[in-house]
Amino acid sequence: MNTSGRIVLGVALAATSVLAQERPTPPAFVSEVTVNNVTVDVKVVDAQGVPVSGLRKQDFKILEDGKEQAVTNFLAVTGGQVSASADGSIVGQPEPRQIVLFFDLYELVEPDKRVVLQSIKDQIAGGLPPAETIAVVSYDGALRVHTPPTASVEKLMAALKEVDRLPATGLQRQIKLSAFRTDDMRTGRSYGGYEYRHTQNEEYWNEMRRVVGAVQGAFSAALDRFAVAPGARKVVVLVSPGFPRAENVPIYRTYDFFRDTPASEYRNVGLLERAAQLASELEYTLFALDPSGFSNLDVDASRSRPIGFTDVANVKFWREADRKDNLIQAAHLTGGEAIFTADGGAALADVERLTSAFYSLAFQPEHVGDGKEHKLRVEIAGHPEYKLTHRQSYVDRPAEQREAEQTRAALLTGQTENPLGVELVLDKPSGKFRFGAQKMKIYKIGAELRIPYAHLTMLPRGPVAWGQVQVVVVVTDEKGNLSDLAHQRVPIQVPAEKLEEAKRRGYFTYRMTFETEGGKQSMRIGVDDVLAHTTSAIVADLDL
Numbered sequence: 001m002n003t004s005g006r007i008v009l010g011v012a013l014a015a016t017s018v019l020a021q022e023r024p025t026p027p028a029f030v031s032e033v034t035v036n037n038v039t040v041d042v043k044v045v046d047a048q049g050v051p052v053s054g055l056r057k058q059d060f061k062i063l064e065d066g067k068e069q070a071v072t073n074f075l076a077v078t079g080g081q082v083s084a085s086a087d088g089s090i091v092g093q094p095e096p097r098q099i100v101l102f103f104d105l106y107e108l109v110e111p112d113k114r115v116v117l118q119s120i121k122d123q124i125a126g127g128l129p130p131a132e133t134i135a136v137v138s139y140d141g142a143l144r145v146h147t148p149p150t151a152s153v154e155k156l157m158a159a160l161k162e163v164d165r166l167p168a169t170g171l172q173r174q175i176k177l178s179a180f181r182t183d184d185m186r187t188g189r190s191y192g193g194y195e196y197r198h199t200q201n202e203e204y205w206n207e208m209r210r211v212v213g214a215v216q217g218a219f220s221a222a223l224d225r226f227a228v229a230p231g232a233r234k235v236v237v238l239v240s241p242g243f244p245r246a247e248n249v250p251i252y253r254t255y256d257f258f259r260d261t262p263a264s265e266y267r268n269v270g271l272l273e274r275a276a277q278l279a280s281e282l283e284y285t286l287f288a289l290d291p292s293g294f295s296n297l298d299v300d301a302s303r304s305r306p307i308g309f310t311d312v313a314n315v316k317f318w319r320e321a322d323r324k325d326n327l328i329q330a331a332h333l334t335g336g337e338a339i340f341t342a343d344g345g346a347a348l349a350d351v352e353r354l355t356s357a358f359y360s361l362a363f364q365p366e367h368v369g370d371g372k373e374h375k376l377r378v379e380i381a382g383h384p385e386y387k388l389t390h391r392q393s394y395v396d397r398p399a400e401q402r403e404a405e406q407t408r409a410a411l412l413t414g415q416t417e418n419p420l421g422v423e424l425v426l427d428k429p430s431g432k433f434r435f436g437a438q439k440m441k442i443y444k445i446g447a448e449l450r451i452p453y454a455h456l457t458m459l460p461r462g463p464v465a466w467g468q469v470q471v472v473v474v475v476t477d478e479k480g481n482l483s484d485l486a487h488q489r490v491p492i493q494v495p496a497e498k499l500e501e502a503k504r505r506g507y508f509t510y511r512m513t514f515e516t517e518g519g520k521q522s523m524r525i526g527v528d529d530v531l532a533h534t535t536s537a538i539v540a541d542l543d544l
Contacts, residue, residue: 036368036396038064039073039283041233041335042359042378043389051357052386053078061379062361073362077233080129080356094131096232097355098149100284102222104240105140105168106215106480109292113168116239116291116344117160123345124156129352135226137413138163139218141480145413149226173244175207209271210481211244212326216275217482223275224409227282234284235336235355239344241292242272243323276330277373280391286334287351288327291342335390369398400470404487407472407526411537412482415526420536422527423450423507429544442515443544449510449527453502457532458494465499467492471510472526477519489530518544 040062044052057074076084077095085091101120105113128134133149136159144166146159223236279286327338337354339347361378373395378388397405427446451469458465468491475483490510494502514523525538 037072037362037364038394039360039362040376040378040390041283041285042361043335043354043357044359044380045387047385051078053083053357055359055380056084059380060359060361061381062363063377063379064363064365064374066375069363069365071361072364073360075360077360078357094129096131097129097133098226098229098232098234099132099134099351100222100226100236101134101136102219102236102238103138103163104215104219104238105138105163105166107170107173107211107241107244108168108239109170109245110168112241112291112342114164115342116289117164119343119345120348121157121160123348124153124160127153132352136160136163137222138166139215140166140169141214143218143221143412145222145225149229170241170245173211175204175211175244208243212271214480214482215240216272218412218480219275220278221409221412223279223282223284224406225413227406233355233358234282235287235351236279236284237287237289237348237351239289239291240327241290241323242288242327243319270326270329272326272330273333276333277393277395280334281394281397283391284334285355285391286331286336287347288331288336288338289344289347290324290327290338290340291344293340293342333392335392365396367396370396371398372396400489401487403528404470404472404485407470407487407528407535408474408485410535411472411474411524411526412476415535415537416539418536418538419534420455420527420529421452422536422538424448424525424538424540425450426540443518444513444515446511446513449525449538450507451510451527452507453494453499454504455529456492456508457529458492458499459531460496463496464493465496468530469508469510470528470530472528473512473514474524475516476522476524478521516544
């Protein structure tokens with residue numbers, strides 16, 4: 001039996017991908033009831049910043065999109081121990097916490113990495129609090145899981161040693177502008193006016209988005225990789241400066257800031273919002289740890305003195321403000337904080353303290369997988385002096401998409417097992433042609449996945465045996481760019497009387513075609529047996 005699909009990939013900067021296929025309607029052979037349970041962890045402090053204890057379920061009101069919801073579950077944690085729960089057997093027990101330490105070696109520079117890493121080593125060497133586990137992940141263009149969540153100090157120290165061996169490559173991310181020249185070499189005409197500066201600014205921020213986007217893709221995959229942590233408070237610490245260093249910063253004149261132009265001409269905030277939204281959706285509390293300090297220490301030759309950090313007419317002021325605002329806003333979206341220090345050990349201790357006292361509330365909204373963003377608000381009546389911190393929103397993604405994203409995370413974090421025995425057959429690249437103003441070379445490649453029926457779960461349903469696979473495709477290039485996620489569920493039907501023969505002799509075929517720019521790329525394909533919850537990974541390295 002054959003099935004065909006199409007995937008279009010462009011991996012020059014941020015690749016796009018599309019899968020399209022006519023899908024047969026799967027037979028309904030089971031009755032499913034899906035309950036959407038949404039958990040919100042809330043930190044409550046008084047006017048002096050002291051955690052408030054002793055609150056009860058009835059003291060809280062939780063609203064989704066402004067509509068009050070019934071609180072179905074309630075848990076109170078004080079000093080790292082459960083102080084109130086419907087399950088009396090866990091009261092007095094340590095509350096499990098899972099921390100993901102993500103080192104952004106893509107943007108960090110080596111001196112900053114060494115200082116923050118050494119202080120984190122010193123902190124962890126003293127041992128972890130009860131019921132706490134830590135995972136260590138890094139990204140320098142390649143995503144590496146150095147250790148999954150563990151409470152073993154020995155394993156964590158070995159993982160941090162591996163991070164120490166990897167160079168921080170932030171200096172390689174300096175933004176160089178093709179439009180940085182201020183004159184036309186042929187005519188000698190100067191282009192120092194506003195239009196020139198506008199063009200330069202646009203190029204600068206596009207490159208900034210590309211670099212930060214590569215980090216976001218890896219960070220999102222790490223979150224998905226460890227999202228399943230039943231009963232644990234999930235925390236992620238992003239060790240990153242938030243922005244790459246810049247060799248060339250767009251030039252502005254004071255009067256540019258008083259033109260009738262939008263602030264986005266010289267400001268760019270919210271670059272980490274996509275990663276923060278995913279963290280919030282997966283119930284992580286995000287703490288951003290920036291060890292870089294102030295990068296606004298350049299000398300202005302026209303003044304023969306350092307540029308003042310409060311010089312609002314200087315673009316470097318806005319760039320530094322944006323860099324910190326991005327980290328602050330991302331953390332706040334999840335109920336976390338941004339911490340600006342090179343003392344990573346002290347920061348980790350702060351994270352442990354800030355997450356050791358909280359209330360966990362849950363509710364069950366009417367919608368399930370509607371794909372929409374929903375706003376959250378928690379209130380305590382009669383105490384306006386209390387400050388409540390919690391995640392602000394989440395996206396209720398369809399189960400199929402969430403499962404595809406988890407498969408992508410497994411592919412990007414090194415899963416190589418192939419229990420389904422899937423074979424990938426690639427056609428010879430064809431259809432090479434030039435395209436667009438930049439005359440890019442595009443290659444078209446056909447691919448076929450062969451999945452043995454003997455390894456698939458097939459359930460009887462009247463005259464047919466029925467199963468289902470989900471195909472997930474993602475491509476990375478040598479610069480660390482990721483394609484968009486391409487995924488599709490494909491029902492499989494075989495006449496019941498031919499199932500045993502199919503298992504002995506046959507395989508299910510899934511065909512697809514993808515188009516891509518030339519260069520070195522890694523195509524990673526995940527095939528999920530949906531009924532058995534088994535995933536196979538196939539990797540093909542291309543040099544076109």
